[in-house]
Amino acid sequence: MKTAFVTGASAGFGKAICRALIADNYRVIGGARRADKLAELKRELGEHFIALPLDVTDAASLDAACESIRDASLHIDLLVNNAGLALGIDRAQSADAKNWERMIATNVTGLAMVTHKLLPAMVEANNGLIINIGSIAGTYPYPGGNVYGASKAFVKQFSLNLRADLAGTKVRVSNIEPGLCSGTEFSLVRLAGDQDAVNALYRDVEAIRPEDLANTVVWIAGQPPHVNINSVEIMPVAQSYAALNIARNL
Numbered sequence: 349m350k351t352a353f354v355t356g357a358s359a360g361f362g363k364a365i366c367r368a369l370i371a372d373n374y375r376v377i378g379g380a381r382r383a384d385k386l387a388e389l390k391r392e393l394g395e396h397f398i399a400l401p402l403d404v405t406d407a408a409s410l411d412a413a414c415e416s417i418r419d420a421s422l423h424i425d426l427l428v429n430n431a432g433l434a435l436g437i438d439r440a441q442s443a444d445a446k447n448w449e450r451m452i453a454t455n456v457t458g459l460a461m462v463t464h465k466l467l468p469a470m471v472e473a474n475n476g477l478i479i480n481i482g483s484i485a486g487t488y489p490y491p492g493g494n495v496y497g498a499s500k501a502f503v504k505q506f507s508l509n510l511r512a513d514l515a516g517t518k519v520r521v522s523n524i525e526p527g528l529c530s531g532t533e534f535s536l537v538r539l540a541g542d543q544d545a546v547n548a549l550y551r552d553v554e555a556i557r558p559e560d561l562a563n564t565v566v567w568i569a570g571q572p573p574h575v576n577i578n579s580v581e582i583m584p585v586a587q588s589y590a591a592l593n594i595a596r597n598l
């Protein structure tokens with residue numbers, strides 16, 4: 349049985365990815381800060397789901413989590429670096445510095461450090477797949493995207509650079525870049541619990557769903573070993589592009 353480690357397993361994409369991987373006969377280790385949510389998922393998913401309370405921004409927590417994986421003699425075949433968040437939608441000039449720090453600590457440092465911990469064993473076994481969850485915000489700028497978008501641009505380039513370093517090994521790396529998705533806590537977290545603003549964002553829009561993302565993860569993981577899906581950009585049909593902004597009479 350293959351083993352997957354999914355960060356951010358307590359909600360949204362991560363939870364759906366755990367469900368889909370269990371259905372695809374994986375043993376799944378799910379990490380997140382909220383132990384109660386992980387325990388709930390454990391009750392639902394049963395013996396092949398291992399709840400692993402974890403804060404990716406805390407080095408000691410990450411050390412302890414990786415130690416418990418080693419102690420259980422589990423080889424990670426699939427790492428899904430999904431834990432992440434956006435905080436605020438203010439323009440850069442009025443954004444809260446604390447929000448920037450937390451986004452960088454989680455989306456950039458946290459993702460890099462989880463990878464740093466688990467990659468050597470994958471290379472040693474000459475087997476493994478890392479699926480990073482980036483965002484279309486890492487490619488397309490928008491007002492208020494500032495540090496969140498930049499953190500996802502890091503995920504995009506880190507994924508490509510990992511591939512460069514892993515040349516000559518069988519370890520694979522993919523980056524999934526989703527657009528607007530409903531059914532997760534992402535926007536409620538970003539908009540500081542303002543449910544009216546969340547409702548306004550998703551009003552009359554059929555966004556992608558966590559299950560769509562989970563299907564994509566299972567599809568990537570199901571490719572034959574000689575195939576590396578470098579990136580997948582996935583948006584709802586209802587989302588597309590706007591023209592570049594032009595400020596007149598500047």
Ligand SMILES: NC(=O)c1ccc[n+]([C@@H]2O[C@H](COP(=O)([O-])OP(=O)(O)OC[C@H]3O[C@@H](n4cnc5c(N)ncnc54)[C@H](OP(=O)(O)O)[C@@H]3O)[C@@H](O)[C@H]2O)c1
Nearest residue numbers: 356358359360361380381382403404431432529532533534
């Ligand atoms: N929803 C979208 O529209 C969208 C679009 C593009 C990309 N994404 C990306 O997709 C990923 C998942 O987002 P989502 O929509 O599923 O959001 P979500 O429902 O808010 O889930 C985020 C998950 O990350 C975990 N997490 C946050 N900080 C953490 C930390 N320090 N340590 C460990 N776990 C942490 C949360 O668990 P705890 O709070 O229990 O720690 C939660 O399980 C993120 O990387 C996000 O940037 C989302």
